[in-house]
Amino acid sequence: MAQFRTINDVRAFEAKPLAERDLPANLYDFFARCAQRYGDKAALIFFLQGTAYERFVRFSYHDVLAKMTQTANMLHSLGVGPNDTVSYVLPNLPQTYFTLYGGEIAGIANPINPLLEAPVIAEIMNAAQTKVLVTLSPFPKTDLWEKMASVVNTVPTLQTILQVDVANYLHGVKRLLVRLIQMRKGKEPVRARVLDFDKTLARFPSDKLASGRRIAANEIAAYFHTGGTTGTPKLAKQTHHNQVFDGWAVGESVNAGADDINFLGLPLFHNYGAIAVGLASWSAGATVVMGTPQGFRGEGVIPNLWRILDHYQCTLFNGVPTLFSALLNVPIGDSNVRRVNLATCGAAALPIEVAGQFTARTGIKILEGYGLTEGTSVASVNPAAGEARIGSIGFRLPYEEMRTALVDGDKFQRFCEPNEIGLVLLRGPNVFSGYREEFHDIGTFVDAGDGGALWLNTGDLGRQDEDGYFWLTGRKKELIIRGGHNIDPRLIEEIMHQHPSVALAAAVGRPDPRVGETPVVYVELKPGSTVTKEELQHFAQERIGERAAIPRDIVILDKLPLTAVGKLFKPALIFDQVKQVLGQELKQIAGAASFEINVDSDKRLGMIAHVNVTAASGTDKTALETTIKETLGHYAVRSVVKVQ
Numbered sequence: 001m002a003q004f005r006t007i008n009d010v011r012a013f014e015a016k017p018l019a020e021r022d023l024p025a026n027l028y029d030f031f032a033r034c035a036q037r038y039g040d041k042a043a044l045i046f047f048l049q050g051t052a053y054e055r056f057v058r059f060s061y062h063d064v065l066a067k068m069t070q071t072a073n074m075l076h077s078l079g080v081g082p083n084d085t086v087s088y089v090l091p092n093l094p095q096t097y098f099t100l101y102g103g104e105i106a107g108i109a110n111p112i113n114p115l116l117e118a119p120v121i122a123e124i125m126n127a128a129q130t131k132v133l134v135t136l137s138p139f140p141k142t143d144l145w146e147k148m149a150s151v152v153n154t155v156p157t158l159q160t161i162l163q164v165d166v167a168n169y170l171h172g173v174k175r176l177l178v179r180l181i182q183m184r185k186g187k188e189p190v191r192a193r194v195l196d197f198d199k200t201l202a203r204f205p206s207d208k209l210a211s212g213r214r215i216a217a218n219e220i221a222a223y224f225h226t227g228g229t230t231g232t233p234k235l236a237k238q239t240h241h242n243q244v245f246d247g248w249a250v251g252e253s254v255n256a257g258a259d260d261i262n263f264l265g266l267p268l269f270h271n272y273g274a275i276a277v278g279l280a281s282w283s284a285g286a287t288v289v290m291g292t293p294q295g296f297r298g299e300g301v302i303p304n305l306w307r308i309l310d311h312y313q314c315t316l317f318n319g320v321p322t323l324f325s326a327l328l329n330v331p332i333g334d335s336n337v338r339r340v341n342l343a344t345c346g347a348a349a350l351p352i353e354v355a356g357q358f359t360a361r362t363g364i365k366i367l368e369g370y371g372l373t374e375g376t377s378v379a380s381v382n383p384a385a386g387e388a389r390i391g392s393i394g395f396r397l398p399y400e401e402m403r404t405a406l407v408d409g410d411k412f413q414r415f416c417e418p419n420e421i422g423l424v425l426l427r428g429p430n431v432f433s434g435y436r437e438e439f440h441d442i443g444t445f446v447d448a449g450d451g452g453a454l455w456l457n458t459g460d461l462g463r464q465d466e467d468g469y470f471w472l473t474g475r476k477k478e479l480i481i482r483g484g485h486n487i488d489p490r491l492i493e494e495i496m497h498q499h500p501s502v503a504l505a506a507a508v509g510r511p512d513p514r515v516g517e518t519p520v521v522y523v524e525l526k527p528g529s530t531v532t533k534e535e536l537q538h539f540a541q542e543r544i545g546e547r548a549a550i551p552r553d554i555v556i557l558d559k560l561p562l563t564a565v566g567k568l569f570k571p572a573l574i575f576d577q578v579k580q581v582l583g584q585e586l587k588q589i590a591g592a593a594s595f596e597i598n599v600d601s602d603k604r605l606g607m608i609a610h611v612n613v614t615a616a617s618g619t620d621k622t623a624l625e626t627t628i629k630e631t632l633g634h635y636a637v638r639s640v641v642k643v644q
Helices: 007-013 027-038 063-077 094-106 118-128 144-149 172-183 197-199 240-253 273-281 305-311 321-327 352-362 489-497 531-543 570-587 620-633
Strands: 042-047 057-060 085-089 108-111 128-137 158-166 195-196 218-227 235-239 261-264 287-291 314-318 342-345 365-371 376-383 399-407 413-414 422-427 454-465 470-475 480-482 483-487 502-512 516-525 553-557 593-603 607-616 640-641
Touching: 027 240, 027 273, 027 422, 042 063, 057 063, 063 094, 063 158, 063 197, 085 094, 085 118, 094 108, 094 128, 094 172, 094 218, 094 273, 108 118, 118 144, 128 144, 144 454, 158 197, 172 454, 195 197, 197 321, 197 454, 240 273, 240 376, 240 502, 261 273, 273 287, 273 314, 273 365, 273 376, 305 342, 321 342, 321 376, 321 502, 352 489, 399 454, 422 470, 480 502, 480 516, 483 489, 489 516, 489 531, 489 640, 502 570, 531 553, 570 593, 570 607, 570 620, 620 640
Parallel strands: 042 287, 085 108, 085 128, 108 218, 128 158, 158 195, 261 287, 261 314, 314 342, 342 365, 516 553, 607 640
Antiparallel strands: 042 057, 218 235, 365 376, 399 413, 399 422, 422 454, 454 470, 480 483, 502 516, 593 607
16 A cells, blocks of 8 residues: 655655556456455445435445456357447446446446437447447336437447346335336337346356456457537547556555445446546455445435445545535534545546635545546546645656646647646556547647657646646636636636635636637525625625636526536536627627527537527518628637528
8 A cells, every 4th residue: 555645755656667566457357356355345335325325235345256247248148249339328336337347348338428318328329339238227216218218229239228127226115116117117119129137147157257258458448438429429448457557546546445435426427436436446455335326416415425424434435526515515413424534526626715614624634636538537636645735636646647748739849847837748557548439539649759658638737836746727628818818717716616605616708809708707606695796796806816817797506507427517608608698799780680599519610609590571681691790700609690
């Protein structure tokens, strides 16, 4: 177990070559070694309901290996080979883990966000050429099966659907009632054969791989969807070595040990929960407690989280900034959380004010980290044994290279000096092998001309201080550019989070015909808080030292839009600003009786505003269209205008 206090500790750890660390070559060897080392110790605990968290199902390390082996054997019998894809559209269940890693042992796993719209899911499955799909059986309060049934016939490569029945985790009358409901549902006609996951699984051996497959470290393990929900989805190819290394390196960096009990509330379609929590915990012999199919979103989970952590004697948990903000409003009461010594935070920047308040109130140290799908999961994290600098994303993982550089377009200029802001680049065992569709690789890698491997272009801006800590300063595409002046949204957001009534804040650029963009901030208030827009504006003016960064408008929403993993979804706010600005312009144009504006992202052209205008009676349609195009043309936003 490593004890990283300073960056020099990381460097000293690297004195032993990675090849001598004797990492498992693939995921099957990984789970076999875990079973050999930790045997009957609890590897995975699952409870179904946040309001009945005392009821659980337990899997030992031996059990997990057996389930992974059975799942791989089942998939092999269904025709899945090393180059075939197993997609899953599932909430958090033990079967989700079995499908992910059993799918990687038999072929290639493809996790898909179940909250995506059905046509988008079908696009991903077609891009992955899915052969087997694992999803839910019909179940009360979920329409996942109905959603999948509506599109699976549009995936010609799909041969088999395995249904996971959540009712198997119920008991007594509840299970009987669900069975009655299921008898009336689930008759949707689908072309692929439909099998029950658990019943089919039980027919296969758990002691060895029927395929006899020996998996090389550089073989593809998974296609993780990482964007491109229109057109061709972007599927990141992760190898077995990518995942084994990243899980092991994260475990070393956060000082994980066999006595740790790690609470999982993050979704398993995302690499944070699957790898940074799962593999990192198991590589150290720790226990993962999986709370409800919906994770932190599950009914009763956040209100009972302190009790849950106490009940299972958890030592750490993992979250995103919105979770820590929400927990500030949940009383600890008589729950004993003294065993919880760490929490990790990723997926988005953690507001300094939120981090400070959380640690002061709970005594729990937050380790903020950084990662991306193209880096398998985690790329850097604050040291568990050393100083966790709030606002920093910590040290790079051992054996990984992480630098900031000045890059003009795709041309490397030079690496940055300490504290000089540049583009964050990665190189090492956790960097992915590219996207499934090679045209997505354009601009993904940077050649530094140093004779080594290409560097991954993360798209994030940051700096590394003289002590080795990295600090993100923004994302190139998220910078607000006002008259050529770059404004970091975090500058505005950190100030707004200091206001006692603000729970969340997100700053975006408002299109401006004169200076390109002006800053606007959206805020979500804490429960029970009442504050006016004018009061927040005055608060910002007094505290934001950079004049150009003072928001020109503040929008108060009941809830800020979030992604499925709890990350603020800024595109929705940017689109809202574009619609507002263009709409104000159209209202001033004579002859435009009514209009509709739809803003979306094009995979090649970026953001586009589709403007449909109905001309008033007697208006020259051609002249009106010309006027509209000239007016909207003063904005940097690309627009397509149609007049009827």
